[in-house]
Amino acid sequence: MGNNKKKPIVAVVGRPNVGKSTLFNVLAGEKISIVKDTPGITRDRIYADVSWLNWNFTLIDTGGIEPDSKDVILSQMREQAEIAIATADVIIFLVDVKQGLVDADAKVADMLRRSHKPVVLVVNKVDDFKKYEADVYEFYNLGIGDPKPISSVNRLGLGEMLDEVISHFDEDALEQEEDDRPRVAIVGKPNVGKSSIINKLTGENRVIVSDIAGTTRDAIDTEVVHDGNEYVFIDTAGLRRKNKIKEELEKFMIIRTVSAVERADVVVLVIDAEEGVTEQDAKIAGIAHDRGKGIIVAVNKWDAVEKDDKTIYRFTEKVRNTLSFMTYAEIIFISAKTGQRLNKLFETIDMVIENQSMRIATGVVNEIVTEAVALQQPPSDKGKRLKIYYTTQAGVKPPTFVVFVNDKELMHFSYVRYLENKIREAFGFKGTSLRFIIRERKDEK
Numbered sequence: 001m002g003n004n005k006k007k008p009i010v011a012v013v014g015r016p017n018v019g020k021s022t023l024f025n026v027l028a029g030e031k032i033s034i035v036k037d038t039p040g041i042t043r044d045r046i047y048a049d050v051s052w053l054n055w056n057f058t059l060i061d062t063g064g065i066e067p068d069s070k071d072v073i074l075s076q077m078r079e080q081a082e083i084a085i086a087t088a089d090v091i092i093f094l095v096d097v098k099q100g101l102v103d104a105d106a107k108v109a110d111m112l113r114r115s116h117k118p119v120v121l122v123v124n125k126v127d128d129f130k131k132y133e134a135d136v137y138e139f140y141n142l143g144i145g146d147p148k149p150i151s152s153v154n155r156l157g158l159g160e161m162l163d164e165v166i167s168h169f170d171e172d173a174l175e176q177e178e179d180d181r182p183r184v185a186i187v188g189k190p191n192v193g194k195s196s197i198i199n200k201l202t203g204e205n206r207v208i209v210s211d212i213a214g215t216t217r218d219a220i221d222t223e224v225v226h227d228g229n230e231y232v233f234i235d236t237a238g239l240r241r242k243n244k245i246k247e248e249l250e251k252f253m254i255i256r257t258v259s260a261v262e263r264a265d266v267v268v269l270v271i272d273a274e275e276g277v278t279e280q281d282a283k284i285a286g287i288a289h290d291r292g293k294g295i296i297v298a299v300n301k302w303d304a305v306e307k308d309d310k311t312i313y314r315f316t317e318k319v320r321n322t323l324s325f326m327t328y329a330e331i332i333f334i335s336a337k338t339g340q341r342l343n344k345l346f347e348t349i350d351m352v353i354e355n356q357s358m359r360i361a362t363g364v365v366n367e368i369v370t371e372a373v374a375l376q377q378p379p380s381d382k383g384k385r386l387k388i389y390y391t392t393q394a395g396v397k398p399p400t401f402v403v404f405v406n407d408k409e410l411m412h413f414s415y416v417r418y419l420e421n422k423i424r425e426a427f428g429f430k431g432t433s434l435r436f437i438i439r440e441r442k443d444e445k
Helices: 020-028 070-087 103-115 133-142 158-167 194-202 246-262 279-290 311-322 342-356 362-375 413-427
Strands: 009-014 047-052 055-061 090-096 119-124 183-187 220-226 229-235 266-272 294-300 330-333 388-395 400-405 435-440
Touching: 009 020, 009 070, 009 246, 020 047, 020 055, 020 090, 020 119, 020 158, 047 158, 047 246, 055 158, 055 246, 070 090, 070 103, 070 246, 090 103, 090 133, 090 158, 103 119, 103 133, 119 133, 119 158, 183 194, 183 246, 183 279, 194 220, 194 229, 194 266, 194 294, 194 342, 229 342, 246 279, 266 279, 266 342, 279 294, 279 311, 294 311, 294 342, 311 330, 330 342, 362 388, 362 413, 400 413, 413 435
Parallel strands: 009 055, 009 090, 090 119, 183 229, 183 266, 266 294, 294 330, 400 435
Antiparallel strands: 047 055, 220 229, 388 400
């Protein structure tokens, strides 16, 4: 749990109807994370967590709007390929044995080849390896390596495909042993001032760490030194989209956010003070919440807001309501333009990182839980009452607690929430989510 591997990102590129979503759903299995009250984002399956052998990786579906005219398909695929090249460690290029090799496939293959990213060519809908052997060979002509035959529907060949995918993960690049500097992702909707914040923090001495062609996802890493401490800021403002199709932009932004959040310890969600907090902000916050990251909500452009003595209070209420699934988030009010309270950002980051890594002795946790149980009886069902035997902290980033109980079914969501609040009352844990794993132990005599 506490391994410091960055999760690799694998993106799927392919024409409409080659079976991207089927492959996605089969690989994601039922393990796709839907947090009970996270708005919208996790349900539309843009990304899913997949584990294979000893690797966990994030699978991203780059397909967006599926237009029908021929040239639009090509531009749509180019768009997907761009996103994949920018954000992924490995790209799965999915083609369809029944439709054969199509001109658009060849053009996109050229793009992928030039990117020098590892590409795994996967031929879908091969429900009989012998029968389609010759048709699979045809795809050698794309010049991006051996085609791997699979059938998502019949779950054939998936193991070989995944072996090939993980063979491209870079053990060394993923182990960040040397680098224990805090990594902070600056995320948010377009035009809320993410770049201006980073520019203001770095002043003129902007050190771009990974601006070498081919090595970066489009998130650019910037080193910032503050009070003698080094931080790495991950900026998602990078790529500007040419076409302003609303839906595509939003999907694109989400994919970019996932790849930045994946690599961060703390996520700073930037909100535009003049515009207020929106549904889209909640979606972005949901990604960081799902991933158990430290979270700071930075309300930018605060200098531009007309204020009275209640403004901060009212704005805070609104943020808390819209982001009701993460009451633990820290909120700060800043202005990138004037530099107002930007130093507060660093203090808050330090505090959140400390809380993300905080460990509490088992004895102390159990005292808190015992007291909580005494104050509010655990739920019962059909005469059977929940018993909590024992609680222990199993990991950090985010702090994770394992609770041993007599019957998992009796541990209602609301009671877990109650225990979480009691633990927070005692230890703060401001700015970080907490995870609870409920385990059953049969009645202890």
